[in-house]
Amino acid sequence: MTSQLQTQNDQYLKEFIQHYNQRTKTSKEISQKIRPFLADNKASSLFSLPLKEISYPIVGKRSSGCKLWDVDGNEYIDFIMGYGVNLFGHNPPFIKQAIEEQLEQGIHLGVQSEIVGEVAELICELTQMERVAFSNTGTEAIMTAIRIARTVTNRNKIALFSESYHGHFDGTLVEAQVVNGTLKTIPMAPGIPPNILKDVLVLEYGNPQSLDIIKNHQSELAAVLVEPVQTSNLSLQPKEFLQQLRQLTKDGGIALIFDEMVSGFRIHPGGAQAWFGIEADLATYGKVVGGGMPIGVIAGKAIYMDAIDGGMWNYGDDSYPQAKRTFFAGTYCKHPLAMAAARSVLKHLKNYGFSLQQELNRRTSDLAAELNSYFEARKLPIKIEYFGSIFGFTTSPSFSTSEDSASSNLRQLLVYYNLLYKGILLRGNGGFLSTAHTDEDIKSLIQTVQDSL
Numbered sequence: 115m116t117s118q119l120q121t122q123n124d125q126y127l128k129e130f131i132q133h134y135n136q137r138t139k140t141s142k143e144i145s146q147k148i149r150p151f152l153a154d155n156k157a158s159s160l161f162s163l164p165l166k167e168i169s170y171p172i173v174g175k176r177s178s179g180c181k182l183w184d185v186d187g188n189e190y191i192d193f194i195m196g197y198g199v200n201l202f203g204h205n206p207p208f209i210k211q212a213i214e215e216q217l218e219q220g221i222h223l224g225v226q227s228e229i230v231g232e233v234a235e236l237i238c239e240l241t242q243m244e245r246v247a248f249s250n251t252g253t254e255a256i257m258t259a260i261r262i263a264r265t266v267t268n269r270n271k272i273a274l275f276s277e278s279y280h281g282h283f284d285g286t287l288v289e290a291q292v293v294n295g296t297l298k299t300i301p302m303a304p305g306i307p308p309n310i311l312k313d314v315l316v317l318e319y320g321n322p323q324s325l326d327i328i329k330n331h332q333s334e335l336a337a338v339l340v341e342p343v344q345t346s347n348l349s350l351q352p353k354e355f356l357q358q359l360r361q362l363t364k365d366g367g368i369a370l371i372f373d374e375m376v377s378g379f380r381i382h383p384g385g386a387q388a389w390f391g392i393e394a395d396l397a398t399y400g401k402v403v404g405g406g407m408p409i410g411v412i413a414g415k416a417i418y419m420d421a422i423d424g425g426m427w428n429y430g431d432d433s434y435p436q437a438k439r440t441f442f443a444g445t446y447c448k449h450p451l452a453m454a455a456a457r458s459v460l461k462h463l464k465n466y467g468f469s470l471q472q473e474l475n476r477r478t479s480d481l482a483a484e485l486n487s488y489f490e491a492r493k494l495p496i497k498i499e500y501f502g503s504i505f506g507f508t509t510s511p512s513f514s515t516s517e518d519s520a521s522s523n524l525r526q527l528l529v530y531y532n533l534l535y536k537g538i539l540l541r542g543n544g545g546f547l548s549t550a551h552t553d554e555d556i557k558s559l560i561q562t563v564q565d566s567l
């Protein structure tokens with residue numbers, strides 16, 4: 115870089131930081147004030163030395179529809195949407211009312227929820243699964259689905275795929291890395307015991323060779339865990355691979371687990387299973403279905419779900435819960451507020467049918483088409499990928515390798531902060547469209563991305 119260009123860049127950065135600090139003064143103050151007491155990796159994940167003075171999260175005060183206001187009174191169009199939770203925008207009246215009504219009744223945890231059966235039945239109806247259990251987060255749902263699969267198959271090993279995210283339970287926090295020229299599976303972070311690795315195979319998603327590896331290990335595998343379309347790689351939507359995986363797991367007596375935390379109820383009322391026309395043995399849900407309340411759902415074929423309670427039985431005859439059971443618990447499972455919110459979400463989805471998702475998916479694809487043609491016309495090495503109403507920006511590999519990774523990260527962070535400065539909240543490299551976003555909001559996103567680049 116010429117020294118003149120460097121000086122211009124430095125000057126730009128200095129001025130941008132000043133303006134950003136002025137606009138979000140209170141967020142910065144709060145961040146400093148709470149740091150001694152709050153251990154917060156969300157705040158530290160934004161840290162970058164050149165951008166240290168703007169390395170703080172925006173502090174939210176109020177939200178409604180697709181808008182969010184921070185503690186300095188700045189208005190944002192929110193495309194983070196609770197990391198995929200808020201399919202209907204923030205605080206939609208029908209969910210708010212359901213939560214208020216339940217709050218009035220009380221938050222009793224020690225007895226059965228009056229509406230849990232209705233919620234379970236609605237999930238079964240929409241997803242075509244046979245039985246359902248509730249946890250509080252997606253991570254717990256995944257952990258439980260794996261435990262169920264191990265119980266029913268009497269096997270320990272699971273297979274999962276690189277670049278998938280399945281929450282923060284030790285058993286899935288592993289990754290494949292090339293170490294000294296050979297591919298190795300390693301724990302993803304300190305504190306994860308390496309002995310977990312003996313029970314996890316990490317494979318490449320969409321690669322037919324992964325199917326061969328699964329076949330070679332079929333007698334050891336309890337489950338194959340799959341995020342049908344990875345949030346980190348939205349363009350990879352390998353229907354045929356999934357179909358083959360379904361056949362292979364069926365033949366090998368291996369549980370196929372669909373992690374539908376993001377795709378569930380968003381891509382289609384029946385999630386990725388319905389979208390790809392594939393029946394999994396177990397599927398996990400969360401996010402959208404909780405309507406903003408913490409929830410995790412484990413759903414599946416009765417033969418698997420019976421490991422929770424021993425299976426179906428009736429009064430008045432000699433039936434009893436016969437299936438082999440594993441351990442499952444949680445103080446807050448079937449939380450009354452989460453159940454009330456979930457019932458209102460599911461009824462809403464049922465009333466609208468697939469047209470709700472179809473419309474949202476179409477609007478996302480229009481958004482992507484418009485931005486992509488802008489990028490192409492200007493030969494910008496950026497692309498917007500999408501799956502239903504989830505979208506993400508990717509840069510072409512030739513572009514990323516033309517600079518070192520530190521400047522590439524810095525450039526990406528700068529675009530991110532620039533968008534924030536201009537009132538657009540994104541989830542790192544992309545976002546979620548909700549039914550609350552208007553055509554005007556989408557136009558604003560398009561315009562702001564164009565201006566910021």
Ligand SMILES: Cc1ncc(COP(=O)(O)O)c(C=O)c1O
Nearest residue numbers: 251252253279280281373375400
């Ligand atoms: C695909 C997927 N699985 C599991 C999880 C974990 O869910 P939770 O954060 O509710 O524990 C997430 C969270 O983002 C996810 O995206």
